[in-house]
Amino acid sequence: KAGVTQTPRYLIKTRGQQVTLSCSPISGHRSVSWYQQTPGQGLQFLFEYFSETQRNKGNFPGRFSGRQFSNSRSEMNVSTLELGDSALYLCASSLEQAVRTDTQYFGPGTRLTVL
Amino acid sequence: AQKVTQAQTEISVVEKEDVTLDCVYETRDTTYYLFWYKQPPSGELVFLIRRNSFDEQNEISGRYSWNFQKSTSSFNFTITASQVVDSAVYFCALSDAIDKPGRRALTFGSGTRLQVQP
Numbered sequence: 001k002a003g004v005t006q007t008p009r010y011l012i013k014t015r016g017q018q019v020t021l022s023c024s025p026i027s028g029h030r031s032v033s034w035y036q037q038t039p040g041q042g043l044q045f046l047f048e049y050f051s052e053t054q055r056n057k058g059n060f061p062g063r064f065s066g067r068q069f070s071n072s073r074s075e076m077n078v079s080t081l082e083l084g085d086s087a088l089y090l091c092a093s094s095l096e097q098a099v100r101t102d103t104q105y106f107g108p109g110t111r112l113t114v115l
Numbered sequence: 116a117q118k119v120t121q122a123q124t125e126i127s128v129v130e131k132e133d134v135t136l137d138c139v140y141e142t143r144d145t146t147y148y149l150f151w152y153k154q155p156p157s158g159e160l161v162f163l164i165r166r167n168s169f170d171e172q173n174e175i176s177g178r179y180s181w182n183f184q185k186s187t188s189s190f191n192f193t194i195t196a197s198q199v200v201d202s203a204v205y206f207c208a209l210s211d212a213i214d215k216p217g218r219r220a221l222t223f224g225s226g227t228r229l230q231v232q233p
Contacts, residue, residue, distance in 0.1 A: 043223040
């Protein structure tokens, strides 16, 4: 089975721009979560989507948003980029059966640099 | 609130040495899940193990072993006979039970960078 894929792998933007990152989960996985990794704050949860609905959201400003499509693929968008948004953005997918916490499997990440 | 502490920021060992990575967690829930992930220089987080709070059995997988002790809220990871390929950042993570809405997010520790010298 193919793993989680993320595109693009690298991105350079300037302050004030917006960016869209894409994530394709493992086939059959229904939940997609996004995390931000920075040297200062470490790994932080952004949000989780399941069946095209946001189920959970971390403590990030409204500039960070996402969505999930009917095929479980997900995108996250950051508007009005700030220097502090420079980070590795990791996407994870999980099977999400009804009665247990499933393991999240991560993609290779998108490294965003904001100049 | 949940919290995961990995007090060891960086560990350096020589190949074939054994090394233990410490993980201490805090949660108010009685049902929870613990994970270890490995992050090589490529950046991808590689899943290593998942443990639920009701299973305190230690686990061994090849050169890897995990010691889960609820009494001390610790979930330590030992690599036996370390190899250069083990060099990476290792993260311990905590998740609440699935039956709590919005609680599936992973709370990560700050990570331990392991360098294995040849």
